[in-house]
Amino acid sequence: MPIPDSSMPNPTRIFASRLLRLYLTSVAVFALADVVAVPAAAQQRVGSPQDGRPSDPPRLRRNVRNVLGGVPMTDVDSMHQRVVALLDFDSYKELVRGLTQFGDREQGTPRNAAAVDWIEEQLRGWGYETERLHYMYTPRAGRGAPSPQPEPREEVYATKIGTTNPGEMYIVSAHMDGRGGGEAANDDASGTALVMEIARSLASPEVESDMSIRFALWNNEETGLNGAGAYVEQRAELQGIENPAGSGQYPEPRWLGMIQHDMMMWDHGNPVTFNQALDADVDVEFQLNSAFAEQSAQLGIALINANRMHATDYPAVLSNAMSNTDSTPFMDVVPAVSLRENRRLYETGNGANPHWHQPTDLFETFTDADFTLGLNAAQTTLGAIAKLAGIRIE
Numbered sequence: 001m002p003i004p005d006s007s008m009p010n011p012t013r014i015f016a017s018r019l020l021r022l023y024l025t026s027v028a029v030f031a032l033a034d035v036v037a038v039p040a041a042a043q044q045r046v047g048s049p050q051d052g053r054p055s056d057p058p059r060l061r062r063n064v065r066n067v068l069g070g071v072p073m074t075d076v077d078s079m080h081q082r083v084v085a086l087l088d089f090d091s092y093k094e095l096v097r098g099l100t101q102f103g104d105r106e107q108g109t110p111r112n113a114a115a116v117d118w119i120e121e122q123l124r125g126w127g128y129e130t131e132r133l134h135y136m137y138t139p140r141a142g143r144g145a146p147s148p149q150p151e152p153r154e155e156v157y158a159t160k161i162g163t164t165n166p167g168e169m170y171i172v173s174a175h176m177d178g179r180g181g182g183e184a185a186n187d188d189a190s191g192t193a194l195v196m197e198i199a200r201s202l203a204s205p206e207v208e209s210d211m212s213i214r215f216a217l218w219n220n221e222e223t224g225l226n227g228a229g230a231y232v233e234q235r236a237e238l239q240g241i242e243n244p245a246g247s248g249q250y251p252e253p254r255w256l257g258m259i260q261h262d263m264m265m266w267d268h269g270n271p272v273t274f275n276q277a278l279d280a281d282v283d284v285e286f287q288l289n290s291a292f293a294e295q296s297a298q299l300g301i302a303l304i305n306a307n308r309m310h311a312t313d314y315p316a317v318l319s320n321a322m323s324n325t326d327s328t329p330f331m332d333v334v335p336a337v338s339l340r341e342n343r344r345l346y347e348t349g350n351g352a353n354p355h356w357h358q359p360t361d362l363f364e365t366f367t368d369a370d371f372t373l374g375l376n377a378a379q380t381t382l383g384a385i386a387k388l389a390g391i392r393i394e
Contacts (some may be wrong), residue, residue, distance in 0.1 A: 077309060080386040082393055084310045084379050086201035092378065093371050095122075095193035100183035100363045104242035107177045107220045108139070108151060115176055119217050120156045122196060126203035128158035128215075135230035137220055155219040155227045160202050160255075162212040162389070167240050167252035169212035170389055171334075172381060173228070174196060175221030175326055180357040186341075187361060190216055191261035194378045196243070201382065202391065208329040210390030212253045218326045221262075228326035236333055243350065257299050259381055260327035260338040263348065263356070264374040265366050267341045270352040276369040281315045282307060282377045283340045285322035289332050293320075299384075303337065306383030308375070316374040321345050339377050 012364035099105070102115040120130045136150040155176070162168065174191030178184020182310065199215040201207075220226035240254035284303045286296035300318045307316035322328070323344050327336040342348045348356065355361040385391065 010287075014187060018098070044214065047374050048347070050344055051103045053260050070104045073309070078385075079392050080383060081310060083197070083201070083207065083386045084383050086204075086207070087197055087375060087378050087382060089371065089375050090200075091200065092193055093368075095187045095196050096185060096371070096374075097363055099183050099189035104178040104180055104182055104184040105176060105189075106179050107153065107223060112177055112219070116156055116217075116219065117256045118152065119176060119196065121194070122214070123156070123158045123180075123199060123311055123366075126200050127162070128199065130156055132156050133227070133231055133234065135227070135329075137223065137226050137386070140223075149265070152228075153219055155217060155231075156281065157214055157216040158199060159215070159253075160209055160213045162210055163208050163317045164210040164390065166212050167242065167253050168252040168256050169214050169387055170256050171216055171258040171288045172261075172385065173216040173218060173258065174213075175218040175227065177222055178361070179222045179225075180359060182355075182359040182361040183363055184361045185361050185366060186265050187294055187356060188221070188261075189363075190264040190341075190374045191339075194261050194264055194374055194381070197378055198301050198382050198385075199374075204394050208392055208394055211256065211388075212250070213389055213391075214253075221326050225326055225329055229329040232329045232333065238262060240262065240284075242388065242389065255330075255334040256331040257300070258327055258334050258336040260336070260384070261370050261377065261381070262325040262338055262344075263341050263353065264377045265341055265370040266353045267373060268352075270347055270350065272352065272354055276373065277365070280373055281317050282311070282373070283343050284316055284380075285319045285340065285343065285385060286337045287322040287328070288320040290322075290331040290336070291330060291333070292335045296331065296337055299335045300337045302388060303339070303380055303384045305319075305341055306366075306387065307380040310383035311379045313372050317378055319343050319346075323350075328329075339381060341373060 097114060098118065102111045105112045105115045123130050132154045134152060134154045137153045138150045139148040141147050172195055174195045175188050176192045178187055195215050195217065202213065218227035235252045238252065240251035241249055241252065243249060267277050269277040284300045286293065286300050290296060304316050304318055321343065322338050325338045325344065329336045330336040342352045355365055
């Protein structure tokens with residue numbers, strides 16, 4: 001590596017300076033990756049794109065032995081491992097498929113209403129009592145058109161009631177509406193199915209939780225986070241109120257943390273490749289410029305630690321630029337994070353997902369490696385919630 005000095009001809013000195021900067025930048029990037037990212041040793045892909053699609057679903061593999069630095073799992077950790085093992089890959093995949101039968105589920109359409117009904121039917125089939133939040137949404141006016149009138153909208157949620165502290169809860173959420181004219185498989189059937197798969201896993205009476213857990217499937221995310229915003233507006237003041245008094249029932253338990261899931265399956269690098277990227281990961285984000293930034297960061301670390309203990313294939317990383325998803329209305333009233341396939345501002349917003357809001361966001365677009373990334377995000381969230389909310393199998 002030549003070190004530029006004044007004795008060199010000017011063009012040579014410029015070239016050497018640029019080469020040195022490139023080398024130092026590369027060293028810094030790899031050093032940062034070693035510090036921030038969870039190690040993912042021995043990653044391999046199979047299959048090669050011949051006609052534009054992988055010849056075999058790509059699989060990411062990593063050596064997870066001693067990933068905790070030799071720290072043995074406690075009995076409680078082992079119990080949480082049993083809880084996470086209740087998640088099922090085929091079940092998650094079929095929930096995504098079930099949601100895509102309604103197309104893109106654009107808000108205000110019959111296909112959106114049918115999807116809300118279907119989600120509620122699944123939750124009730126697993127034994128949950130469901131509730132709907134009703135609110136009004138005013139569509140945006142077209143250029144030169146008269147001002148539109150407010151229209152009714154609704155969204156569904158269900159709650160696993162805590163056995164020890166029912167008046168406190170964690171919110172696990174995703175948005176069920178989509179756009180783009182396709183099937184909104186990734187945005188956001190992947191996140192909705194993740195929340196539903198966690199709900200299915202915890203539905204058994206043998207699974208108990210100290211604190212309550214609410215599974216919320218927001219509507220109107222694509223129009224400006226309206227469904228999540230309506231929830232905060234209507235229910236924030238109801239937190240922790242026992243109703244009726246002395247009943248032990250809390251219609252809105254006090255919020256302890258909020259975990260949003262939005263686009264969970266596509267991490268193919270940028271420039272985009274056909275196969276899942278070798279360094280694909282689960283991105284956990286909080287917003288540095290929020291009232292609960294420090295507490296949100298701690299919630300994010302809990303998710304990173306849970307991923308390291310319970311995820312089977314993909315590591316997780318933490319970022320401080322959460323944006324453009326339903327955790328935003330919550331971030332100034334409760335610790336809030338979002339889980340994604342890519343960082344929203346740095347990657348997704350810069351072309352990392354060519355199917356975002358496009359007709360190609362179809363179930364058939366994604367391989368088993370993509371669905372596995374979504375399942376690993378579910379493992380990450382459930383592992384963290386199992387510890388935070390005191391989930392156990394009796």
